[in-house]
Each structure stands twice: as C-alpha cells, then as structure tokens.
Amino acid sequence: MNSSIGSTPARGNRRGARRCVGGILLGTALLSALPALADGRSAVRNLHANAARARVILNLTEQSTQATPTLVRGVYALTDAQGKGAGYINESGTLYGDASGFRVFPADGSPPRTLTPAETAVLRGEVMQAIDYDQLIKVQYGDGGGRRMVMFSALDCGYCKLFEKHFSELGKTNNTTFYVVPLSLRSSQAGGAQVWQDVARIWCDSNNGDAWKRYWASGQLPPARACAIDARAAERSNLALQTILEAVGLPVKGTPTLLREDGVKLKVSDLRSYLKQPAPPTPTAQPVWLVAENGPPQRVDEAAPSPSNKVNLGDMLKKLVK
Numbered sequence: 001m002n003s004s005i006g007s008t009p010a011r012g013n014r015r016g017a018r019r020c021v022g023g024i025l026l027g028t029a030l031l032s033a034l035p036a037l038a039d040g041r042s043a044v045r046n047l048h049a050n051a052a053r054a055r056v057i058l059n060l061t062e063q064s065t066q067a068t069p070t071l072v073r074g075v076y077a078l079t080d081a082q083g084k085g086a087g088y089i090n091e092s093g094t095l096y097g098d099a100s101g102f103r104v105f106p107a108d109g110s111p112p113r114t115l116t117p118a119e120t121a122v123l124r125g126e127v128m129q130a131i132d133y134d135q136l137i138k139v140q141y142g143d144g145g146g147r148r149m150v151m152f153s154a155l156d157c158g159y160c161k162l163f164e165k166h167f168s169e170l171g172k173t174n175n176t177t178f179y180v181v182p183l184s185l186r187s188s189q190a191g192g193a194q195v196w197q198d199v200a201r202i203w204c205d206s207n208n209g210d211a212w213k214r215y216w217a218s219g220q221l222p223p224a225r226a227c228a229i230d231a232r233a234a235e236r237s238n239l240a241l242q243t244i245l246e247a248v249g250l251p252v253k254g255t256p257t258l259l260r261e262d263g264v265k266l267k268v269s270d271l272r273s274y275l276k277q278p279a280p281p282t283p284t285a286q287p288v289w290l291v292a293e294n295g296p297p298q299r300v301d302e303a304a305p306s307p308s309n310k311v312n313l314g315d316m317l318k319k320l321v322k
Contacts, residue, residue, distance in 0.1 A: 040067030046093025
C-alpha cells in the first residue's frame with residue numbers, strides 16, 4: 001500500500017513579523033544563496049529513490065525539485081516547481097522535514113518514520129558542528145576565550161541594542177567569540193526591506209566583525225559593495241538556518257538568541273556566569289546523518305517503539321524567551 005506526502009510549506013507562508021526578546025520571533029523557510037558544497041541534484045535523486053523503495057508518493061517530481069545548500073553543510077532547502085519551499089533534506093536523501101522535525105527515509109526501503117528523541121539529539125549536535133561558521137559574522141571580545149557561540153541578533157531590535165551596548169562595556173573582561181546571524185524583525189515583504197539591505201552591507205564588509213561593532217556603537221554602516229550576500233540572500237540564508245535549528249529542537253523565537261557551543265540555548269541573563277566556565281571541548285564524534293552515506297542502519301531510541309507507516313510532518317513552534 002502506497003503512502004503519500006505533500007510538500008512541506010515554507011514558514012513564511014503561514015507567519016509574518018518577528019519581535020525582540022519578550023515576544024515571538026517568527027520567520028519563513030527560505031533558501032540560501034551560498035555555493036554548494038556537494039551536488040544538490042544527487043540529494044534530490046537520493047530522496048526520490050528512497051521514497052520509491054518505500055512506496056511513498058512525494059508531491060514533488062525529481063525534475064522540478066530544486067535543492068539549494070544552506071548555512072548548514074550537508075542540508076539542502078527544497079523548492080517545488082512553483083518555487084515554493086518544500087522542506088529540507090540531507091545529502092543521502094534519508095532525512096526529509098521542516099520546522100516541525102525530520103523524518104527518516106531509510107535507503108533499504110523500510111517505511112518512513114519520525115526521528116526518535118535520541119536520534120534528534122545526535123542530529124542536533126551534528127547541525128551545530130556543521131554550521132558554516134566562516135560564513136557568519138565573527139565578533140570577538142578579549143582573546144576570544146576559545147568560544148564559538150551562535151547569536152541571532154536584529155538590527156531593528158531595541159533589546160539587541162541594549163545588549164550590545166552593555167556587553168561592549170564589559171567585553172574586555174569577558175573573553176568570548178560570537179558568530180552572529182544578523183537579521184531584521186520584519187520580512188522584506190512586511191516593511192523590512194531596508195533593514196535587510198543594511199544587514200547585507202554589514203555582512204559583506206571585508207571586516208564584518210568590526211563593522212558589526214561600529215554599527216551598534218554609532219549607527220555607522222559600511223559602504224555598499226558587491227558580494228554574494230545581497231539583501232535577498234541574507235534573508236533566505238538566515239531564515240533557512242532558523243528552520244533547520246527548529247527542526248532539531250532549537251527554535252529561534254526572540255532576539256538576541258544565544259546558542260552555546262553544545263547546542264543548548266542560553267538566557268542572556270546567564271551569559272556572564274557561563275563565560276566564567278571553561279569553553280566546552282569541540283565534539284570529535286563522526287557524523288551519522290549529515291554524510292553522503294545512508295545514515296544509521298537501525299532505529300536509535302531509549303525504548304524503541306514499532307515504526308509507523310503513517311507519514312505526517314506535524315506542527316511546530318514553541319516559545320523561547322519568557
């Protein structure tokens with residue numbers, strides 16, 4: 001008996017504005033304009049081959065499905081024939097999902113199933129390690145502290161401005177490094193077009209870490225320059241990363257949002273005490289999901305239930321900041 005699955009809608013089709021800390025940060029699953037690290041076409045072929053072996057009918061054709069690399073190496077954003085967001089996959093086509101989570105499409109033809117909590121935890125760690133940190137804005141204080149914290153911060157967020165002002169005053173005594181994902185609280189269609197252009201100007205600067213600090217200190221923007229990250233690419237890359245993180249249990253719902261090196265969200269109020277601790281060691285485990293091979297051969301769960309033949313990508317979103 002065949003199962004079927006529809007295209008997973010982009011978050012932006014259902015949600016609009018975002019807010020600073022204390023509100024809800026809502027976005028849309030859009031695409032990255034970064035150069036491919038692998039062949040996106042092979043990822044599409046793998047997905048369709050795995051679905052065919054499992055007798056699952058995708059509401060996507062292999063010919064019309066486009067796969068674009070994201071800020072997470074080994075994860076691609078899919079679009080359908082109309083250019084609408086259709087979910088996210090890995091290179092081997094064994095993962096397919098959206099912000100509500102990933103499902104496994106085993107290469108051996110077994111029925112698709114939802115990732116178990118244990119598998120999601122493994123994937124979360126892999127995603128954090130696979131983020132293309134070189135593409136983010138590196139902002140260092142002191143000697144950097146050997147740290148690699150991810151921070152989502154909006155240029156039009158008042159709380160972000162207060163955070164930057166306060167932290168810059170304490171920066172000499174807080175050795176840390178933030179890898180900033182800059183954004184606007186509004187989509188380009190909802191009045192945020194100019195802010196996204198400002199985001200791109202900072203992101204494209206040859207020394208964007210200093211440009212980031214100057215912006216918050218004086219409001220000064222660097223000169224506009226041509227680069228691969230224009231306003232549209234900045235918005236798409238940013239929001240695709242948000243969706244992938246949400247799929248592995250790290251929803252970004254307020255700015256600034258801080259993610260520790262181990263993939264745990266950190267409250268701003270806990271930052272100073274966290275920085276007094278040694279930086280956690282970089283994980284050395286070999287990737288399981290974000291590789292070209294087929295992924296784990298069997299289900300990983302503390303108490304593994306029977307796999308289900310039902311395909312359902314579910315609902316999403318929960319609040320980050322209280």
